[in-house]
Structures are given as C-alpha cells and as structure tokens.
Amino acid sequence: MTMAEPVGGRFGDFGGRFVPETLVPACEQLEAAFRSAWADESFRGELNQLLADYAGRPSPLTECHRLSEELGLRLLLKREDLNHTGSHKINNVLGQALLAVRMGKARLVAETGAGQHGVATATAAALLGLECVVYMGEVDMERQALNVFRMQLLGAEVRSALSGSRTLKDAINEAMRDWVATVESSHYCLGSVMGPHPYPWMVRELHRVIGDEAREQCRALMGRDPDVVTACVGGGSNAIGIFSGFVEGDAALVGVEPAGGAAIGRGVPGVVHGSKSFLMQDEHGQVLEAESISAGLDYPGIGPEHSHLAAIGRARYETVTDDEVVAAFELLSRTEGIIPALEPAHALAWVSRARQELAGQSVLLNLSGRGDKDVDQMMDRLVADGSASGDDGQSE
Amino acid sequence: MSAEPGPLEAALRARRSRGGKALVPYLTGGLGDWQAGLAAAADAGADAIEVGIPFSDPVMDGPVIQQANDRALAGGITPLAVLDALGRLDIGVPLAVMTYYNIAFRFGLERFASVLAEQGVAAAILPDLPLEEAGPWTEAADAAGVETVLLAAPTASDERLGRICARTRGFVYGVGLLGVTGERDELASSAVVMAGRLKQVTDVPVLVGVGVGTPEQAQEVCRVADGAVVGSAVVRRMLGDGGPAAVGDLVGQFRLALD
Numbered sequence A: 001m002t003m004a005e006p007v008g009g010r011f012g013d014f015g016g017r018f019v020p021e022t023l024v025p026a027c028e029q030l031e032a033a034f035r036s037a038w039a040d041e042s043f044r045g046e047l048n049q050l051l052a053d054y055a056g057r058p059s060p061l062t063e064c065h066r067l068s069e070e071l072g073l074r075l076l077l078k079r080e081d082l083n084h085t086g087s088h089k090i091n092n093v094l095g096q097a098l099l100a101v102r103m104g105k106a107r108l109v110a111e112t113g114a115g116q117h118g119v120a121t122a123t124a125a126a127l128l129g130l131e132c133v134v135y136m137g138e139v140d141m142e143r144q145a146l147n148v149f150r151m152q153l154l155g156a157e158v159r160s161a162l163s164g165s166r167t168l169k170d171a172i173n174e175a176m177r178d179w180v181a182t183v184e185s186s187h188y189c190l191g192s193v194m195g196p197h198p199y200p201w202m203v204r205e206l207h208r209v210i211g212d213e214a215r216e217q218c219r220a221l222m223g224r225d226p227d228v229v230t231a232c233v234g235g236g237s238n239a240i241g242i243f244s245g246f247v248e249g250d251a252a253l254v255g256v257e258p259a260g261g262a263a264i265g266r267g268v269p270g271v272v273h274g275s276k277s278f279l280m281q282d283e284h285g286q287v288l289e290a291e292s293i294s295a296g297l298d299y300p301g302i303g304p305e306h307s308h309l310a311a312i313g314r315a316r317y318e319t320v321t322d323d324e325v326v327a328a329f330e331l332l333s334r335t336e337g338i339i340p341a342l343e344p345a346h347a348l349a350w351v352s353r354a355r356q357e358l359a360g361q362s363v364l365l366n367l368s369g370r371g372d373k374d375v376d377q378m379m380d381r382l383v384a385d386g387s388a389s390g391d392d393g394q395s396e
Numbered sequence B: 001m002s003a004e005p006g007p008l009e010a011a012l013r014a015r016r017s018r019g020g021k022a023l024v025p026y027l028t029g030g031l032g033d034w035q036a037g038l039a040a041a042a043d044a045g046a047d048a049i050e051v052g053i054p055f056s057d058p059v060m061d062g063p064v065i066q067q068a069n070d071r072a073l074a075g076g077i078t079p080l081a082v083l084d085a086l087g088r089l090d091i092g093v094p095l096a097v098m099t100y101y102n103i104a105f106r107f108g109l110e111r112f113a114s115v116l117a118e119q120g121v122a123a124a125i126l127p128d129l130p131l132e133e134a135g136p137w138t139e140a141a142d143a144a145g146v147e148t149v150l151l152a153a154p155t156a157s158d159e160r161l162g163r164i165c166a167r168t169r170g171f172v173y174g175v176g177l178l179g180v181t182g183e184r185d186e187l188a189s190s191a192v193v194m195a196g197r198l199k200q201v202t203d204v205p206v207l208v209g210v211g212v213g214t215p216e217q218a219q220e221v222c223r224v225a226d227g228a229v230v231g232s233a234v235v236r237r238m239l240g241d242g243g244p245a246a247v248g249d250l251v252g253q254f255r256l257a258l259d
C-alpha cells in the first residue's frame, strides 16, 4: 500500500473528474501546474517557509497523561489546533494560494462549512494580495457567526448559499457555479480531499506534512509507530494527512464520521461534486442532507481515497453520535486543558467509546482544530441543559 | 460517426436541410402541469424537447432551474415517474432527458439506457459527464440506441472540440457563455463564437444553449448556429402563473423569430 499519484485521478474504483465540460480544461491546467510545482524545489521551499514562519509548523505532539490514565491507553495528540487560523486547513490553503499565484489567477473562490477553511483561505488571500469570495450555507453562517466576521475582517466576501440544506454541500455547489463563470481568472480553492482530479491528490499531498511530522515525532517519543491512528472525517483531509504518514506501516487507521453524515457508514457509491465515492443518497440518487452538531463534518460524501482505503480494508470508518461528541469535547477540556473543535472531538468520542478494545495501546489522534469557534454553540447547548461541567446538580 | 443518425439528429438535420433553424426548449419534469407544458411546446413549433429529471445538486444550473428542481422534488417526483410519463406521451417530437450523472449511475447505466429506449426517449444529456468519463455511459446508451448529446464549452481547445463532436450524437450542445443556466440581458459574444468554432469542426447539428433567453437572442446566435436551446426562460413561465399556456406563447415567439 503506497500513496502515489493516482493514475488518471482514480483510487481503485473511486475518484475521477465528473465536472461540467467548462471546467475540464481548468482541471487539466491545475493538474499540470501542481505536478510541476510539487517537483520544483523553489516552490516547495517557498511553501515550507510559509508553513514554518507564518503557520507555525511543525505542530507539536502532545502526550495526554491525565486522559490516558482515565481511558487506560496512551493518547497522543497531533496539535493542528495550534496552527495559525486554528486548524489543519491552513496547510492546504497556503499551497493552493501559492499555486494560484503561479498560475496567474488573482481570485480565490472557496466553500466553507464550519468556516475554518474559509478563514484559512481568506487569510492566505490577504497574505498574498488575492481577491477572495467564500460561499457558506445560510445555516452554517448562523451557527458559525464568529468565523463569518473573521473572514470579513480578513477582507473576504462571504456569500450565503440559500439552496438545498443550506450547509456545506450547497456551499460547494455555489462555489462550483461561481468557478464555471469565472474559471479564467479564478482558482477554486477546495477545502478537502474531494472534488474532481487533481483535488483529492493535491490536497492530500499538501496535508501529508501532518503525517510526516507525526511519524518522526512518534518515533522520537516511543521509538516506533503508534498502534492506532485516528482522525475525524468530513471530506477527509485531516484524516488523509495523518494517515499518509502511516499507511505503509502497521498502524490501524480509523476515520470517524458523525452518525448524521456517515458516507461510508450509511452511503453507497455515487457521483457528486466531481468524483465517485461513497455518498449518502436515496434510492433514486438524490443526495441526502447530512445532519450533525459539527458544521465542518456536515457533508453527505467523503473523499474518494477514503472510499478506496475502506474498500481494500486498509482503513476502517466508525460513527459517533452528537451526544458522544459533546461528552468528548468536555472531557478533553477538563482533563488536558485543551478545548478541541467539535470535528476532532468526534475522533476522541470514538477513542473514548472504544477504550476497552484499545486498552494499553498507543493512539495517535489528529487534533485538527481548536474549539474557539464552537464555544458559543456549546454554551447554548450545555448551559441551556444546565449540564455544563461544574454546574452539575449545584443549583438544584 | 454512427452510420444511421437517431431520431433526434434526424429531426434536427431535417430542419436544417429545409433551411430552417432548430428550436429546442427545456422543461423540468415533475414541475406543475409539465406534461401539458411539453405538449404546448411541441404544438408551438419545438423541433425537439429537453426534459429535466430533477436532481438535488444541479451544479450547472442557475437559480430558476434550481428552484424548478427543488419544487419538483418537493412534489415527490422520481426519475422513473418522469420516464413513465414520457412513455405515455405522444407529442410528435423527439425527446431528450437532461439530468445529472448520479441519477443514471444510481439507476444502473444499462438499465437507465434501456428504460429510456423503452419509453421512447431519443437522447440523454448529462452535463456533469465530460468526454473522459463518458465511456461506460455511452457504451450502454449506444447499445440501447439512445443518443448521447455532449456539451462543448468556450474553454475547450479546437482539438478538444473536434473530439467532442466526434463522440456526440443527436447534436452538439454549445455552451453559450462561461457560466450556469439562466437568462442574461444580452447574448454573450462567446455564443456566436462558440457556434462558429463548432461549425468549423463538425457537420453534426450545432445548437447553442445557456444564456439564450429571448427570441432576439436566439435569432442572433442562429445566424451561425443550427439552432438554440432555451431553458430558464421557459421554466420561468412554468414556475409562474402562466403555466403551459405561457410556455406555448413563448415557444411560439421563438419559432416566429427563427423562421
């Protein structure tokens, strides 16, 4: 099992380039541009410089002593939450923004769910002097209002997606429609390992740094790879990023999806947003609306390489419920002093539930983002419930 | 090139050899009294009609057709219900279904192609299925005798346009502008350019659609093109109060302008 360049954009039976004809030449141009940039020392050097001096890489590996004891395993966190802009998304965006400049495109179009990819794109656009338009579902604009304002502060225009479920999938539709109209001057800065070839491959390569760093850090700390590597999966970029450091070894790879957005857990193969992959859809082929507490994972599909990893049995995919996620969110906050984003709290929710199966093992978890953006939403949920930690039973 | 053109291509070629310009309106299946809308369009002089099978995520469509999709889906329409209805319809012009690839993929490509053939549908247009990915579908469609209309866009090189025209059946659908379906105040200059570039490389009928919303715009593009596809302007009539009668009126105006 290696992660080479996918031949013809295919990962086994999955992937491809299912886009309107208008976009085919742009996808071909992007594929060629990325291949040449990725082989170009000066491009790599420029990107690495930004990742270090601007984004703050390498991100640390944190061993969770208290929580490990509580769970009966050895928990290590890859701290993507400490990157500039608060999540792993910046790795991908800095690469794509540099590539846009290299291709002579002065405008970035992006979709966003939780707002983290939108914030990262707006940030890179500000840094490189590019124009930036971010599409966001109307529902997500409400639950992630802070990130909307953050993008605006950074000089981006945020446009609401009003169709369908008004969440991430609809934001992607709008971003693709924009790109169809502006393809000559715009680069579509897609935020996960999905979409038409070359995106699943390119975005994986840009996040590979997570896994490469983590492997070295694990070997330095433990002298070996962890037993289990786990990450949350929306489109699957943070998961692919960390998996790519370990896929050739023996570590078990576990992706965690929300129960309400479980493409592999509840889906069948389908084609939407440019590639063939597992997809939540009805018997007629209409795409279903995902529903989860976390805007960043509210997506009915999954990147094609994950479908392939599942099909060949190299990775497995689990689902967790919103309640389990909230419990994990509180657990990490209380035991380690780290407030996670709701997305990686999914991965922790699985670890917590599977603690017996994982007893005594070393578990590397990609902490893909920090929880600042979710604090409002959690305050509503936990304080309204009267169930916030420290409040329990005291007022009654 | 296939030796024997299918019913869609035959109808469009016949119009052209009479010195005329082809008119192909689009309606969304399952939207209001859509079958009456199809009949009205045929009566008013359509050469062929495109029938949309609604999809939840129509990325090539602008607000009007999106709304039509949403409304038809909310009304409970299914792909099979559209196709069954088409099979019972007898309006005297060839029909092409337009839908997104996942609808055909979920149906099963061979089954989808054979149901189209059984229901008397001449052709299929799948706007998110470009040439490179079309193989499995065109194989099934060819076997069932269903014409696959490919789209050609302004972004393609001449070399690519040639390959698209070699593989398309029925007609080649020239995309008139950079953008999704929807009416525009003026015909984009790219529409006529697109038609001219396609005419250079093919003898297959060249129809231009996307951004052709008025009889004048259709007339303008048909100075070069063999015909026009009119979508959002027609669907907007179905979404409004006018319904099938308004569709008939509008198609009649287009017919008059092109004759």
Ligand SMILES: Cc1ncc(COP(=O)(O)O)c(C=O)c1O
Pocket: A087, A088, A113, A114, A115, A116, A117, A191, A192, A193, A232, A233, A234, A235, A236, A237, A238, A239, A295, A296, A297, A341, A343, A344, A368, A369, A370
């Ligand atoms: C912190 C964080 N993690 C994960 C995701 C999900 O994306 P992916 O599955 O591509 O990693 C998001 C998306 O918004 C996010 O903000």
